[in-house]
Each structure stands twice: as C-alpha cells, then as structure tokens.
Amino acid sequence: MSFGGSDLLPGLQRDENWYKRGVFYEVLVGSYADSDGDGIGDFQGLISKLDYLQWLGIDVIWVPPFYESPLRDGGYDVADYREVLKDFGTLDDFRELVTQAHARNMRVLIDIVINHTSDQHEWFQQSRQDPDGPYGDYYVWSDTDEKYENYRIIFVDTEESNWTFDPERRQYFFHRFFSHQPDLNFENEAVQQEVFDIIRYWLDLGVDGIRLDAVPYLFESEEGNGESEPATHEFLRRLRAMVDEEYPGRVLLAEANQWPHEVVEYFGTDDDPECHMAFDFPTMPRIFYALRSQYKAELEEVLREQLEIPRDATWGVFLRNHDELTLEMVDEEYRQTMYGWYAYDPRMRANVGIRRRLAPLLENSLSEIKLANAILMSLKGSPILYYGDEIGMGDNIWLPDRDASRTPMQWSPDRNAGFSTADPGKLRHPVVQSLVYNYQHVNVEAQMAQPSSLLRWVRNIMQVRRQHPAFGLGDLHVRDTTHESVLAYLRDYAGEPEHPHSGDKPERILCAFSFAETPTQATISLPGNEGRRVFDIFGWQEFEPVSDEGTITLTFGSKQFYWLLLAEPDTVSTATSAIPIIRGLGGANDGDAA
Numbered sequence: 001m002s003f004g005g006s007d008l009l010p011g012l013q014r015d016e017n018w019y020k021r022g023v024f025y026e027v028l029v030g031s032y033a034d035s036d037g038d039g040i041g042d043f044q045g046l047i048s049k050l051d052y053l054q055w056l057g058i059d060v061i062w063v064p065p066f067y068e069s070p071l072r073d074g075g076y077d078v079a080d081y082r083e084v085l086k087d088f089g090t091l092d093d094f095r096e097l098v099t100q101a102h103a104r105n106m107r108v109l110i111d112i113v114i115n116h117t118s119d120q121h122e123w124f125q126q127s128r129q130d131p132d133g134p135y136g137d138y139y140v141w142s143d144t145d146e147k148y149e150n151y152r153i154i155f156v157d158t159e160e161s162n163w164t165f166d167p168e169r170r171q172y173f174f175h176r177f178f179s180h181q182p183d184l185n186f187e188n189e190a191v192q193q194e195v196f197d198i199i200r201y202w203l204d205l206g207v208d209g210i211r212l213d214a215v216p217y218l219f220e221s222e223e224g225n226g227e228s229e230p231a232t233h234e235f236l237r238r239l240r241a242m243v244d245e246e247y248p249g250r251v252l253l254a255e256a257n258q259w260p261h262e263v264v265e266y267f268g269t270d271d272d273p274e275c276h277m278a279f280d281f282p283t284m285p286r287i288f289y290a291l292r293s294q295y296k297a298e299l300e301e302v303l304r305e306q307l308e309i310p311r312d313a314t315w316g317v318f319l320r321n322h323d324e325l326t327l328e329m330v331d332e333e334y335r336q337t338m339y340g341w342y343a344y345d346p347r348m349r350a351n352v353g354i355r356r357r358l359a360p361l362l363e364n365s366l367s368e369i370k371l372a373n374a375i376l377m378s379l380k381g382s383p384i385l386y387y388g389d390e391i392g393m394g395d396n397i398w399l400p401d402r403d404a405s406r407t408p409m410q411w412s413p414d415r416n417a418g419f420s421t422a423d424p425g426k427l428r429h430p431v432v433q434s435l436v437y438n439y440q441h442v443n444v445e446a447q448m449a450q451p452s453s454l455l456r457w458v459r460n461i462m463q464v465r466r467q468h469p470a471f472g473l474g475d476l477h478v479r480d481t482t483h484e485s486v487l488a489y490l491r492d493y494a495g496e497p498e499h500p501h502s503g504d505k506p507e508r509i510l511c512a513f514s515f516a517e518t519p520t521q522a523t524i525s526l527p528g529n530e531g532r533r534v535f536d537i538f539g540w541q542e543f544e545p546v547s548d549e550g551t552i553t554l555t556f557g558s559k560q561f562y563w564l565l566l567a568e569p570d571t572v573s574t575a576t577s578a579i580p581i582i583r584g585l586g587g588a589n590d591g592d593a594a
C-alpha cells in the first residue's frame with residue numbers, strides 16, 4: 001500500500017490520495033522568474049515564488065523538461081537526462097526546489113521524455129558513428145524510409161516523413177516528432193534499462209511524480225501503427241511495478257492524446273496497473289466548443305461516456321498547457337468550426353491545434369473564463385492549471401511555434417513585468433505588451449490588490465473545491481436538463497471506509513453550467529434526491545429543496561454556474577463553512593472569499 005511518499009520525503013503530509021485531490025500547476029522554469037538577471041527564468045526564481053503558489057492553493061507543481069538540451073522543442077529534446085540546463089541553475093538548486101516545495105506541503109512532478117532524445121544526445125552521436133558499438137542499436141535505424149508507411153505524422157507543420165536520412169551512418173532514423181528528435185529503440189533491453197535508471201535517478205532525488213511524455217509511441221511494429229502497441233503497455237506495467245515496489249506513493253502520469261477508450265488502457269487494471277494518471281484530451285476541446293456554440297451536447301456526450309478506471313487511477317483535466325490547444329480529438333467538421341471561432345488568423349494555428357492562451361481564446365470574457373474554470377475544477381479528475389492563466393495572461397502570436405503562449409509570467413507593472421531585471425532586449429521571450437493583456441495592467445501584484453480580480457476568484461474556487469472530497473474522489477453522473485445550453489452533473493462521494501480522511505463524509509454536489517449568452521431557466525432531473533436540501537457552497541445560501549418529483553429549477557444569468565450541495569432532508573445545518581463571505585451572495589459566479 002502506498003503512503004503518499006511521506007515516509008521518504010520530509011515535510012509532506014501523509015495522503016495516499018494526494019494526486020486525486022490536489023490542484024496541479026504547470027510552470028515553465030525559463031518563463032517564471034529570473035533570479036540572476038540573465039533574461040531566463042531559473043530554479044532559484046521559481047523557489048522564490050513558492051510562497052505565491054502556496055498562497056494560491058497549488059498542491060502539485062508540474063515542471064516540464066529542465067535538462068541539458070539544445071532547446072529546439074522547448075526542452076523536450078533532451079541531450080542529457082541527468083544534467084540540468086545551466087541557464088536554469090544546478091542540480092543542487094533543483095534539490096532545493098523539491099525540499100522547499102515539500103516544506104510547503106506541495107509536491108513536484110517532472111517530465112521524463114522517454115520516446116526520443118535530442119540528436120545532440122551522446123547516445124545518438126555514438127549510434128550514428130558506430131553502428132556496431134554499444135549504442136548502435138539505441139535508435140530505430142533502417143536502410144529504407146518506406147517502413148511503417150501507415151504511421152501518421154504528428155508535427156504536420158514541419159515534418160514530411162517520420163524518417164530522416166543520417167549522412168554519417170548512411171541510414172534513416174525514425175522520429176515521431178521533429179527530425180532532430182530520434183526515437184529510442186525500445187526493442188533494445190539496454191534502452192529499457194536506461195529509462196528505468198533515469199526514472200529511479202529522479203525519484204531518488206525526491207520528485208513525487210513523473211509525466212511520461214508521448215507515451216503511446218514507445219514501440220513500433222509492422223502490424224500496428226506505432227501507437228499503443230501491446231509492447232508499450234507491457235513495458236508500462238513493468239515500470240509501474242518498479243515504482244510501486246521501490247517508490248510507493250509516487251505517481252506516473254501518461255501523456256496520450258487519444259480517444260477515451262484508448263487512453264483508459266494507460267491506467268491498466270486494478271491487478272495489473274500502468275499509470276496512476278492520464279490527461280483527459282477529449283474533454284478539453286469540447287469545453288471550448290460548448291462555450292462558443294452555446295450548446296452542451298458534445299461536452300455532455302463525452303462526460304456521459306463513463307469509463308471504468310482502476311481504483312488508484314484518476315484523470316488529469318486541463319484547459320490549456322504549453323502546447324497548442326490540440327484538436328486531434330474532434331472530427332474534421334468540428335475542427336474547422338473551432339478554427340473559425342478561435343483561430344481566425346492562420347497565425348494562431350499550430351499543427352492540428354491553436355496556439356493561444358485561455359484569456360485571448362475567450363476574448364477576455366471574465367464570465368467565460370470563470371465558467372471554463374468552474375467546469376475544470378469540478379470535473380472528474382485533478383485540475384491542471386497553466387501558469388499565468390490564473391491572472392488571464394495574454395499570448396504573442398508573433399512568436400514562433402508554441403512560444404506564443406510561453407512568455408514570461410507577469411508579476412508586476414515593473415520592468416519586464418517583474419520577471420527579470422535584465423535589459424528587456426535580452427529576455428528569451430519578450431513580455432506581452434499588447435493593448436488588452438499588457439503586463440502593466442495584467443499582473444499578479446495588481447490582481448492581489450483587487451478583491452474582485454480573476455486571481456482572487458481562482459484562489460477562492462480552489463479553496464471551496466478543497467473542502468469537498470466529492471470533487472477529487474467522487475463519481476460523476478450527468479443529469480438531464482430541459483435546456484440545450486445547460487449542462488448538469490452530480491459529483492457523488494460515498495466516503496471511503498478503508499481510508500477515512502478526517503472530515504471526508506459522503507456528500508453529493510450538483511454542478512450546473514449555462515453556456516447561454518442570455519438569461520436562462522432550466523429544470524434539472526435529479527431522481528432519487530427528492531426532498532434533499534439545497535445549499536450554494538460558495539455562500540451557503542439555502543435554495544428550494546429538490547421537488548417531490550425529483551427536480552430542481554434554476555435561473556442562470558449569462559454564462560453562469562452553480563455548485564450546490566444536496567444534503568439529506570434531515571440535515572440540521574450545513575452552514576459550517578470556514579469561508580468568510582465578503583461578496584458575491586448573488587451566486588457562485590461572483591463569490592470571492594479573499
């Protein structure tokens with residue numbers, strides 16, 4: 001049984017469900033805070049912001065690749081898995097980051113890119129020079145580029161083939177991504193052993209979780225299409241067994257941009273598990289579709305598709321991340337519609353997706369940003385925020401590729417948004433200076449000073465979420481509504497007798513969202529809940545109970561939502577919340593407890 005790593009990692013509170021109940025925050029080291037004024041963010045800068053992240057209510061920091069790299073793919077092109085990028089600091093700085101995070105009861109999840117390396121990696125250099133040497137078989141070499149012809153190309157903007165000719169070895173090497181990222185040959189047991197050892201190395205340093213980048217592509221075969229090959233799953237089962245055995249409480253998170261029935265395979269089974277977590281790629285674009293179309297249908301459909309996952313497993317849900325908003329999980333007609341709405345300028349597109357941040361996507365509509373976040377925070381799975389989205393940061397579509405949404409964090413109205421003291425021309429990415437998202441008004445300092453800011457609202461909703469185990473641990477059941485713009489689901493937590501948490505009592509929360517632009521009324525079917533008392537969990541205002549027919553009728557303003565506790569009819573009082581109500585008695589959308 002796992003104990004949340006607390007026996008090994010000083011500072012952390014014991015919680016075997018930490019990855020189910022926590023809020024994750026993706027932070028790009030190079031873009032967060034620059035401690036030494038060289039124009040590039042670093043570990044010491046990030047360490048100096050841990051108090052901010054703790055204040056915000058973040059439980060897990062996800063740090064994308066920070067290894068030695070030529071940085072031709074944001075660090076996902078690793079040149080040395082055991083060295084940190086000098087621009088970011090030293091290994092000791094990284095150790096300090098982990099220690100300092102743990103001291104604040106925050107966990108650290110890192111990326112390990114196991115499918116491919118940079119062509120600058122020593123293994124590749126040796127492999128191309130010496131086919132018969134110890135690294136000769138570390139990559140997927142072929143005399144012809146006509147193998148695996150049915151494999152799709154992922155980076156369609158830049159690549160024409162999954163094979164590139166290497167003039168030195170005079171053979172082709174296989175790559176699922178950029179042509180400077182050769183795929184490792186997982187058929188070679190030495191490669192598998194290397195991957196195990198790299199993962200052990202970072203777990204020994206105290207990290208709490210590993211995001212397995214591009215995990216469907218590890219193995220290739222003639223029969224398959226190089227995605228989710230049986231051998232890939234078999235490898236993951238062995239990796240999980242090692243982690244459970246040697247590092248109980250640490251987790252594996254799968255990055256598999258696939259349809260639900262395929263992604264669930266990455267959880268494995270109760271008896272034969274693979275990853276603890278997997279990103280929920282199909283739900284994300286449907287939230288954006290619902291927001292613009294004002295119809296809930298497609299989102300509802302994917303949420304109704306309840307897939308069995310092992311007891312230890314959970315989804316990672318997100319709105320945005322460091323990549324393009326991928327549209328791979330929607331059909332062509334749908335995709336074109338979304339391009340029309342969200343990427344009307346071709347510059348906004350990248351590969352099969354849209355390279356923009358949350359606030360610009362939603363035209364900086366506060367009600368839409370809140371609605372999207374309220375869905376994110378109440379879905380089944382752990383919410384993963386992208387740095388800067390908590391203040392509604394903008395993007396810069398004039399920067400190449402996905403750098404559009406990797407610009408420096410906006411801390412204050414000072415020089416370089418408080419990110420760095422360097423000469424502004426020296427920054428690796430410029431700060432956003434556009435009219436609407438200029439750092440002089442969109443920044444942490446200003447939003448901390450303003451009780452009604454997005455930042456304080458995000459903090460508040462996360463505090464509310466934290467008080468209710470139903471969000472992290474409960475089931476999700478979609479309920480019928482009478483309105484095509486109104487989505488409703490129950491988050492239902494039966495309690496966990498095996499692992500009682502203090503205060504974790506069974507509870508049922510109704511989450512209802514209106515995508516309509518104009519005021520709306522909808523009746524929601526709640527069979528089995530007749531007579532239950534209804535409380536808004538932001539302000540503890542009591543509503544009319546669920547009717548004898550098992551329905552509730554709600555009135556929504558434009559793009560509004562409710563989170564309502566459905567308490568047993570004989571509940572004496574549920575108004576026990578420790579959250580002081582300062583404003584927003586008028587409904588959940590306005591709630592702010594800061």
Ligand code: NOJ
Pocket residue numbers: 073074076077113177213214322323
């Ligand atoms: C997935 C990462 O999220 C992405 O940023 C990267 O470009 C690809 N893997 C290829 O390394």
